Amino acid sequence: MRSQLLAATAVALLAFGPAAAQDVKPTPAQAKAFVDKAEADLAGFNEYASKASWVRATYITEDTQWLEAKSSAEQNVLATGYAKQAAKYDGVAVDPVTARKLKLLKLYLTSPAPDRPGAAAELAALQSKLDSTYSTGKFPYQGKSLTLNDAEDILARSRDPAELKAVWEGWHSIAPPMKADYAKAAALTNEGAKGLGFADTGALWRSNYDMDPDAFAAEIDRLWTQVEPFYRNLHCYVRARLNDKYGDTVQPRTGPIRADLTGNMWAQSWGNIYDVVAPKTAASSYSLDDLLVKHGYTPVKMTQTGEAFYSSLGFAPLPKTFWERSMLERPRDREVTCHASAWDVNDRDDIRIKACLKVNAEDFYTVHHELGHNYYQRAYSDQPFLFKGSANDGFHEAVGDLAGMSALTPTYLNQIGLLDKVPGPEEDIPYLLKMALDKIAFLPFGLMIDKWRWQVFSGQVDQAHYNEAWWKLRNQYQGLAPPGPRPADAFDPAAKYHIAASVPYMRYFLAFNYEFQFQRAACKQMGWKGPLHRCSLYGRKDVGEKLNAMLALGNSQPWQDTLKVYSGETRTDGSAITEYFKPLNVWLIQQNKGEHCGW
Incomplete structure (x- = not known):
């Protein structure tokens, strides 16, 4: 056939x-x-x-x-x-x-x-x-064979720099065999x-944004200049706290941050080390990890809660087949790709997610995010086949991020019964710092992944210099360094799924900008007068109706026109990020007095 x-x-x-x-x-x-x-x-x-x-x-x-x-x-x-x-x-x-x-x-x-x-x-x-090499990757550690999930758990909870280094290097050891392929x-x-x-694959990717590929590259650089000063303030603060914790021999007070100390395998989010960098003058009164456990959440219950969020906006419930066909937990009897993803198998109603969910705040966010893809897929299901996609790939990620951001707000946690009461403004800095450790810390990582690949595709970087170029960009944009010298055969880029799986990554950098634009537009529509970070969309069917009008357009017109339908704007704008985090940025500047920021 x-x-x-x-x-x-x-x-x-x-x-x-x-x-x-x-x-x-x-x-x-x-x-x-x-x-x-x-x-x-x-x-x-x-x-x-x-x-x-x-x-x-x-x-x-x-x-x-x-x-x-x-x-x-x-x-x-x-x-x-x-x-x-x-x-x-x-x-x-x-x-x-x-x-x-x-x-x-x-x-x-x-x-x-x-x-x-x-x-x-x-x-x-x-x-x-x-x-498959990535997805089945394992390495030996203390007599056990560890998967990426195992390694991530250790990086998140361990505060032993020797252990962190060993586990970080262990996972990265699965990558060298992928270099030639x-x-x-x-x-x-x-x-x-x-x-x-097209000139090369990078030019093809950059052509997918309704603008000239060179103009798109310039637009990305413009967005980075909007948020880079805030990132540098966060980097300076976190580095000082890591120095307080580990001392000069492990983490110097100047220069780049040691990547394995950030609580994340790729140092793309730093929320797992909140306990190390938490403010001394203000404390958070709750832990979402603990609340989820206390209230008996399971991977299925977290997914049902995510569905309820979208239902509160007026979206129809998920189909029965979603629950029959999705993979929500890591099976014990076979090898799987655990990297969370949302699927629209038949371009109409066979929507699913694939994930190895754990009961914690990170995956509570993840499930709200992945379901955003599914609801987007269903919204444009009546479009012609070639228009069944998001306005640009950043939109698809941003819709899930918008829901994920709401999923972490104290207002929402109170609305769904996880939190007894919404904390007062005295907890704004802890909350915003937790959010920034994931959102702001991610931005330079989201930027440099494809900048590295553009260099590879253009021939600027050859196979012999893959790793050198990788760490040059990680230092330039993230201010990060590996925990020790890298082996001559190291291929650290392929220790990240999207490199091994050939998934373009600039969408995530764009999405982290769009989600705050979407949040600002939704809260403005609601008539919200308070801080953006306290605005919850839960239960607002008027917001859901306007959001769905944007989603239903799919990829039928230039993304600039589709953005205008929802937000009234026609350009990606990082100012929504700085507006959301303004109180934190002021606080960080105060905390960094006397420090030598930069690297």
Whole structure:
């Protein structure tokens, strides 16, 4: 059946494309017919590819890797063929909808394969192997074989710098075997991107934001300048507290922060070390971790609570199949990809999440976030196939982040009965510091991941210098350093899932900006007069109605127009972040007096 589809597609491409008559310019009607055919074929294949990927992610074996690689290769051949043909309709006076669909066809794949026999299969096999190598990664420690989940638990709770260093280095030791495969995959996607008319894969990724790729890169740098001063203030404060805790021999009071001391494997969020950096003059009266345990929460109950949040905004309940088909906990009988993700398997109503949830604040946030993807997917399910996506990939992440941010507010925790009363303003600094340790600490990490890949794709960084370039960027943007010298064969980028799995990452940096814009717009709509960080959206169906109006548009128009529907703005703006955290930034500046900030 699938082979017949691919063969029929090849014939159709010749029929729709102007290849048979190079001197005859195609008509608008032919362009629309081509798009309709492409859309139908891609939609028909997508469910099969999604199910193959789901099975591999939730049951990792040699066989499921083979099945996923085969389906991915076939999908890549199909999509690459349509992308190349779409370029032949450039200059045809088509209607705006067809014009946008032609553009999206060219950008359909983030990892296009070269248009030559065997290339798609080779790329798919490499990508499936890289993902599975990461997902099944283990390392020995004190007589045990530790998974990433085990390692994360140790980094979160341990305050022994020797143990932190050993576990951090242990997890990063799973990455070197991926270096050669990663380099091959990057070369193949680069070749594929060039075949579609892009300078390299990075240029293809940057072209997916309704603006020139160079203009997008400049826009990212502009956003960073808006929030960088605040990050540097947070970095300075946290470094001083780590120095107080560990002393000069472990964490000097000047220079970069030792990455393994931040409570997170990638130092992308620092909330797990709140106990180390907590203010001495103000204390938080509750621990969300403890509240969840006290109230008998389970992974299922946390997910039900997340669903109730969206229901309070007026969204319909999750379908029965969600509860039957989702993976909410790590199975004990098989290897799985634990990295949390949301799935829309059939592009209509088969929505699921895949996660290894634990009962803690971090995963309480995670489940609210992942469900945001599912509700977004359902909101645009009536759009044509090529418009079934978010306004840009940052929007998809931001909707979940908006819900996750509400999930952590004391107001919301009180509304759902987890917290007896909302603390007074005396707890604002502890609350905002906890939030900043995750949100603000993440921003430079969200920025540098793809900056590293752009350098790889452009040829600025070769395989021999992968790790050197990685730590140069981590130092430049995050002010971080590894806990000790790295081995000559180290490939630390691949110790992060999104590198191993070839998932573009700039979406997360954008999302952390959008979520605060969304929060500011929603609270303004509600007539909220208090601080942004105390504004909860729970129970506000008017906010949900306006939010759904934005979500339902999918990717049917430039993201700037879609942003305007919800917030009235047409540009990404980091000022909402600085507004949300303003009291904390003032406090940090006071705390940092006498310190030598920067690195």
